Amino acid sequence: MKTKRDYVNENDWAPEAIEAILDLAGKIKAAPRSYRTALSGKSLAMIFEKSSTRTRVSFEAGMFQLGGLGMFLSSRDLQLGRGEPIADTARVLSRYADGIMARTYAQATVEGLAENASVPVINGLSDLLHPCQALADFLTIQERFGGTRGFPLCYVGDGNNVAHSLLLTGAKLGARVAVVTPPGFEPAARIVAWARETASKSGGAILVTQSLEEGLPGARAVYTDVWASMGQESEAAERVRQFEGFRVTSRAFSMAASDAIFLHCLPAHRGEEVDADVIDSGRSAVFDQAENRLHAQKALLVELMGGAS
Numbered sequence: 428m429k430t431k432r433d434y435v436n437e438n439d440w441a442p443e444a445i446e447a448i449l450d451l452a453g454k455i456k457a458a459p460r461s462y463r464t465a466l467s468g469k470s471l472a473m474i475f476e477k478s479s480t481r482t483r484v485s486f487e488a489g490m491f492q493l494g495g496l497g498m499f500l501s502s503r504d505l506q507l508g509r510g511e512p513i514a515d516t517a518r519v520l521s522r523y524a525d526g527i528m529a530r531t532y533a534q535a536t537v538e539g540l541a542e543n544a545s546v547p548v549i550n551g552l553s554d555l556l557h558p559c560q561a562l563a564d565f566l567t568i569q570e571r572f573g574g575t576r577g578f579p580l581c582y583v584g585d586g587n588n589v590a591h592s593l594l595l596t597g598a599k600l601g602a603r604v605a606v607v608t609p610p611g612f613e614p615a616a617r618i619v620a621w622a623r624e625t626a627s628k629s630g631g632a633i634l635v636t637q638s639l640e641e642g643l644p645g646a647r648a649v650y651t652d653v654w655a656s657m658g659q660e661s662e663a664a665e666r667v668r669q670f671e672g673f674r675v676t677s678r679a680f681s682m683a684a685s686d687a688i689f690l691h692c693l694p695a696h697r698g699e700e701v702d703a704d705v706i707d708s709g710r711s712a713v714f715d716q717a718e719n720r721l722h723a724q725k726a727l728l729v730e731l732m733g734g735a736s
């Protein structure tokens with residue numbers, strides 16, 4: 428009997444398995460029609476506690492393109508929102524669907540779904556991690572630069588879910604990931620420790636610093652994300668003050684390698700974490716990156732939900 432696998436924390440995955448997803452994503456992107464019955468008759472329950480454009484639409488369209496069905500479930504409308512336990516929700520959805528994707532506030536919620544579901548569970552962003560985003564990000568880097576091993580990426584901004592997944596996935600893929608944050612907004616110590624341990628085996632490298640001058644030189648991808656994530660709206664004004672000096676301006680971007688690209692998971696706030704003349708320039712790869720959510724997630728879905736059920 429095949430045991431189910433989840434993608435709730437990329438740290439649980441072997442580097443070769445993550446590389447295999449990226450390789451399959453490249454094949455699916457090149458020949459999407461060859462995979463149009465890969466998940467025929469299968470369905471994915473998609474739970475959202477928070478807003479989404481890319482994650483919702485790329486998973487829903489991806490399931491359709493693979494011959495299956497994506498079911499959008501707002502937690503506001505589910506009994507979950509009225510207090511039905513996570514464990515019961517996971518068990519019930521496992522009787523109807525072949526997989527569950529969830530965007531939650533707490534990482535513990537998506538982990539609770541995974542523990543109690545008999546079908547694969549995918550993390551579509553939690554307050555701790557955004558593993559599907561990092562798959563798309565490194566697929567974009569692999570396409571543009573031919574590989575990820577030793578690749579120098581510098582993330583500037585909040586040490587948040589996106590930064591955490593860049594650290595973990597990057598370390599698995601042997602990348603050199605620098606994270607530059609204002610004081611007090613560093614990535615979680617345990618994530619940095621996991622990433623460092625992984626990088627020591629993969630040949631990658633991890634740097635956490637408060638200095639743009641230390642993090643940016645040599646970077647071939649400069650990445651940023653919003654200063655206030657979903658759930659931190661009340662801190663937004665104060666954060667604008669605290670993050671001043673950590674905006675990706677054209678001057679900051681010019682400190683990176685001469686062939687550097689600009690990446691952002693989106694949605695972006697022009698004039699806050701990035702200036703319009705960077706994100707809207709020819710060096711920006713943000714829309715290829717957004718497109719790659721579709722291809723990377725289709726590969727993940729085939730990997731987790733493909734084969735006889």
Ligand code: CP
Binds near residue numbers: 478479480483693694
């Ligand atoms: N990058 C990302 O996850 O976008 P959405 O919030 O629109 O899903």
Ligand code: NVA
Binds near residue numbers: 552652692
């Ligand atoms: N860090 C952001 C990412 C959105 C895709 C958030 O959690 O809101």
